Amino acid sequence: MQQTPVVVIVDAYSTARHLAPLFRERGYDCVHVQSVAEIPESMVASFRPEDFTATVVHAGDLAGTVEVLAGYAPVAVVAGMELGVRLADSITQSMGLRTNGTALSAARRDKFTMVETARAAGIPVAGQVLATDWDTLAAWYREVGGSVVLKPLSSAGNDGVFFCDDVEQVRAAFTALAGTRNALGLIDGVVAQEYLVGGEFYVNTVSLDGVHHVCDIWWTERMNVNGVRDVQSSCHLLPRRGADQDLLVEYTFRVLDALGIVNGPAHTELKLTPAGPRLIETGARPCGGDLPVLTRKAIGEGQLEWTVDGAVDPERFMARCHDDYEIDKHVICMHMISPSSGTLVGYPKLAEITAMDSFHEALLRVAPGEEIHRSVGDWTMPMLVHFVHEIQSNVRRDYGTARYLDGDGFYDITDITDGAGFTGAELQEARA
Amino acid sequence: MPSRPVVAIVDAYSTSRHLAPMFNERGYDCIHVQSTIEQPAPAAPSFRGETFVANIIHRGDLDETVAAIREYDPVALIAGMEIGVELADTLSETLGLRTNGTAQSTARRNKFDMVETVKAAGLPAAEQVMATDWDTLSAWYERVGGKVVLKPITSLGNDGVYFCDNIDEVREGFEALVNSTNVLGVPRDGVVAQEYLVGSEYYVNTVSLDGVHHVCDIWWTERMNINGVLDLQSSCHLLPRRGPEQNALVEYALGVLDALGIRNGAAHTELKLTPNGPRLIETGARACGGDLPVLAAKGIGEAQLEWSVDAAVDPERFKARCYDDYEIDKHVICMHMCSPKAGKLVGYPKLPQIEAMETFHEALTFAKPGGRVPETTNDWTFPMLVHFVHEVQSHVRRDYGTARYLDGEGFYELAPDDNA
Numbered sequence: 001m002q003q004t005p006v007v008v009i010v011d012a013y014s015t016a017r018h019l020a021p022l023f024r025e026r027g028y029d030c031v032h033v034q035s036v037a038e039i040p041e042s043m044v045a046s047f048r049p050e051d052f053t054a055t056v057v058h059a060g061d062l063a064g065t066v067e068v069l070a071g072y073a074p075v076a077v078v079a080g081m082e083l084g085v086r087l088a089d090s091i092t093q094s095m096g097l098r099t100n101g102t103a104l105s106a107a108r109r110d111k112f113t114m115v116e117t118a119r120a121a122g123i124p125v126a127g128q129v130l131a132t133d134w135d136t137l138a139a140w141y142r143e144v145g146g147s148v149v150l151k152p153l154s155s156a157g158n159d160g161v162f163f164c165d166d167v168e169q170v171r172a173a174f175t176a177l178a179g180t181r182n183a184l185g186l187i188d189g190v191v192a193q194e195y196l197v198g199g200e201f202y203v204n205t206v207s208l209d210g211v212h213h214v215c216d217i218w219w220t221e222r223m224n225v226n227g228v229r230d231v232q233s234s235c236h237l238l239p240r241r242g243a244d245q246d247l248l249v250e251y252t253f254r255v256l257d258a259l260g261i262v263n264g265p266a267h268t269e270l271k272l273t274p275a276g277p278r279l280i281e282t283g284a285r286p287c288g289g290d291l292p293v294l295t296r297k298a299i300g301e302g303q304l305e306w307t308v309d310g311a312v313d314p315e316r317f318m319a320r321c322h323d324d325y326e327i328d329k330h331v332i333c334m335h336m337i338s339p340s341s342g343t344l345v346g347y348p349k350l351a352e353i354t355a356m357d358s359f360h361e362a363l364l365r366v367a368p369g370e371e372i373h374r375s376v377g378d379w380t381m382p383m384l385v386h387f388v389h390e391i392q393s394n395v396r397r398d399y400g401t402a403r404y405l406d407g408d409g410f411y412d413i414t415d416i417t418d419g420a421g422f423t424g425a426e427l428q429e430a431r432a
Numbered sequence: 433m434p435s436r437p438v439v440a441i442v443d444a445y446s447t448s449r450h451l452a453p454m455f456n457e458r459g460y461d462c463i464h465v466q467s468t469i470e471q472p473a474p475a476a477p478s479f480r481g482e483t484f485v486a487n488i489i490h491r492g493d494l495d496e497t498v499a500a501i502r503e504y505d506p507v508a509l510i511a512g513m514e515i516g517v518e519l520a521d522t523l524s525e526t527l528g529l530r531t532n533g534t535a536q537s538t539a540r541r542n543k544f545d546m547v548e549t550v551k552a553a554g555l556p557a558a559e560q561v562m563a564t565d566w567d568t569l570s571a572w573y574e575r576v577g578g579k580v581v582l583k584p585i586t587s588l589g590n591d592g593v594y595f596c597d598n599i600d601e602v603r604e605g606f607e608a609l610v611n612s613t614n615v616l617g618v619p620r621d622g623v624v625a626q627e628y629l630v631g632s633e634y635y636v637n638t639v640s641l642d643g644v645h646h647v648c649d650i651w652w653t654e655r656m657n658i659n660g661v662l663d664l665q666s667s668c669h670l671l672p673r674r675g676p677e678q679n680a681l682v683e684y685a686l687g688v689l690d691a692l693g694i695r696n697g698a699a700h701t702e703l704k705l706t707p708n709g710p711r712l713i714e715t716g717a718r719a720c721g722g723d724l725p726v727l728a729a730k731g732i733g734e735a736q737l738e739w740s741v742d743a744a745v746d747p748e749r750f751k752a753r754c755y756d757d758y759e760i761d762k763h764v765i766c767m768h769m770c771s772p773k774a775g776k777l778v779g780y781p782k783l784p785q786i787e788a789m790e791t792f793h794e795a796l797t798f799a800k801p802g803g804r805v806p807e808t809t810n811d812w813t814f815p816m817l818v819h820f821v822h823e824v825q826s827h828v829r830r831d832y833g834t835a836r837y838l839d840g841e842g843f844y845e846l847a848p849d850d851n852a
Contacts, residue, residue, distance in 0.1 A: 221829065
């Protein structure tokens with residue numbers, strides 16, 4: 001009897017929840033590997049067990065996990081998200097499948113080593129220090145000065161990122177980081193880096209046997225709101241070619257090579273400084289926030305489709321990997337930003353946004369009746385809005401209009417616990 | 433009589449109020465020619481009488497005005513703003529100074545003729561009709577259909593512009609326009625209807641000398657659909673001189689200048705970049721308004737006003753540099769704040785947050801606390817302009833985006849009786 005071939009996905013949460021259905025469409029069954037005993041709380045809701053013929057929980061014993069997986073004779077193993085990247089490296093290497101290998105696993109998962117590895121390869125990168133104690137950090141800051149960024153060694157999203165302009169702020173951030181855990185439940189040190197000036201970009205790629213394809217490039221807009229610097233406020237898909245894109249892509253390929261990313265998806269975050277691109281970080285997995293899904297709407301296929309090709313149709317991948325993507329529809333992913341915390345009554349102006357020409361979808365992370373947080377980072381955005389349209393000026397116009405509507409007056413919030421924002425009703429009450 | 437050489441400026445209001453001081457600095461005295469007996473009310477407060485050695489009021493008798501100007505023997509005569517353009521053509525031609533001549537004056541002042549002239553020169557331009565009666569307009573709309581724009585034949589800013597999606601809206605717009613006067617108090621003489629052009633809107637600002645054009649600054653203008661108005665201008669972003677879009681826009685804009693006979697002086701060309709390429713909205717043979725040339729100069733060192741001065745009094749300097757591309761030293765954005773409703777303004781409680789931004793340069797406040805703030809529905813009802821200027825483009829974009837988030841509800845504190 002002919003068996004359906006199998007693909008293994010490690011930690012298929014968040015954006016990677018879309019992978020299994022794509023493999024199934026191409027005639028593959030999927031087996032899920034859970035890299036930790038318990039699915040992280042923030043990821044449970046996005047997991048779709050019905051897409052998998054089996055789930056294998058990795059209990060820490062690589063040989064055991066590999067033995068179980070061998071029973072399915074998978075043709076490929078793919079990391080779904082950051083959490084599963086290291087285990088995916090180990091499994092693919094052990095099973096003799098296409099792999100990035102484990103030799104540079106640490107350089108791909110630990111941000112400090114990542115930047116040092118790129119530096120060693122001759123790629124210009126930010127000045128930085130890894131500190132587990134205050135003295136090391138303080139000595140480094142005395143030397144560097146100016147604006148610096150502190151973040152946990154391993155993190156997801158912009159969870160636990162601090163911007164510091166003086167030694168007091170550096171100390172406060174260090175104390176806060178040393179005493180907390182990140183959204184994925186990991187902590188192992190603090191990285192301090194010089195603050196890089198410039199626009200921030202994503203370059204999303206899929207690689208096969210060391211050949212890289214650029215799936216999508218994004219400019220990410222930032223705002224200084226709610227007392228936080230550089231909060232991501234939107235993502236704008238860019239054409240494949242352009243002066244900025246050419247610099248970013250060339251640099252990204254060097255980073256992928258330096259980090260040993262020869263197979264599978266990678267999400268690279270960069271700043272384009274006046275001195276050229278600088279690495280923020282690369283993850284050997286697809287871009288999050290459902291951006292690859294939005295990309296597919298704009299250019300027909302995105303990083304997830306290319307990941308499937310890389311895993312199960314290498315000939316198709318190789319035949320097309322040097323083609324540039326072309327934008328059929330322009331897309332913007334907007335992050336709505338709540339000025340206050342409290343209980344959400346509703347979004348009184350949402351109907352004005354859903355009526356726009358280029359409105360595509362609103363992804364509500366906070367529904368009326370639920371607790372809403374003042375937006376200070378990726379995990380506290382109450383809503384994402386996707387704009388999609390053939391005409392770029394329509395998308396930009398609708399996005400700008402929505403940004404005007406966002407802020408005070410967009411959120412009807414009661415029992416406000418934090419934030420300078422007020423509802424119209426409360427302003428009237430205060431004046432009465 | 434002044435001992436220094438003299439430059440004449442016709443209607444030096446609004447942005448062109450900056451011209452006389454610049455000529456003064458270069459060693460020239462300025463005389464002002466007022467094209468209307470009374471200065472137009474919206475423009476009058478911007479007039480700086482003290483920067484001129486004389487003010488000559490044109491009372492309709494060209495000979496009398498020419499004779500009065502001849503007394504000063506000007507070396508150049510230029511138009512300050514749109515209402516002065518036709519008179520400036522006539523005067524410069526009569527005085528034998530550098531001129532665009534009067535042969536094509538109508539094509540430069542009348543938007544309908546302008547587009548037809550451009551088409552006749554072989555440049556692609558919008559479908560349009562000029563109508564003084566309803567039958568002509570409705571017959572044209574039956575043929576063209578879809579979204580169309582109605583506007584007066586002569587206008588300023590976006591005063592009196594109607595977007596119409598069907599025959600009923602076309603009729604409403606037509607009736608509103610033929611029964612009104614413009615912001616300068618002049619009765620309207622008809623309506624121009626045009627197909628609605630899809631795409632982003634840009635400005636190309638130029639100065640010409642003997643038919644040679646210099647591109648001073650290029651802007652992308654952002655639009656929002658708010659307060660029931662389509663495509664309300666919400667900000668202007670200075671673009672680099674070169675780029676695929678700029679190259680297409682400039683090639684087209686210079687073709688428009690040639691078609692319209694703009695051989696000398698400043699021109700402000702508004703274009704849409706449609707999927708089929710650039711299309712003319714309109715060209716004015718005068719400097720760009722809204723003080724954008726002043727902001728541009730902060731970004732690139734010198735802009736349309738400085739180039740206008742060179743063209744008028746230092747043609748050799750102009751010609752030596754006119755093919756040089758401008759370079760952006762500092763990125764600039766001009767933000768139009770947009771009030772969501774009218775009322776008595778108590779204050780701008782969040783303005784200090786904007787003033788504290790790294791790239792904040794200046795806030796030009798039109799609606800002052802204690803007075804009325806209008807609902808923003810056109811170019812004349814912005815309560816405030818904010819200028820952002822900085823070497824790092826991402827900082828300017830970040831601060832602008834943040835300010836746009838702060839704008840809207842909550843940015844305008846209105847007196848309680850208006851807030852109920």
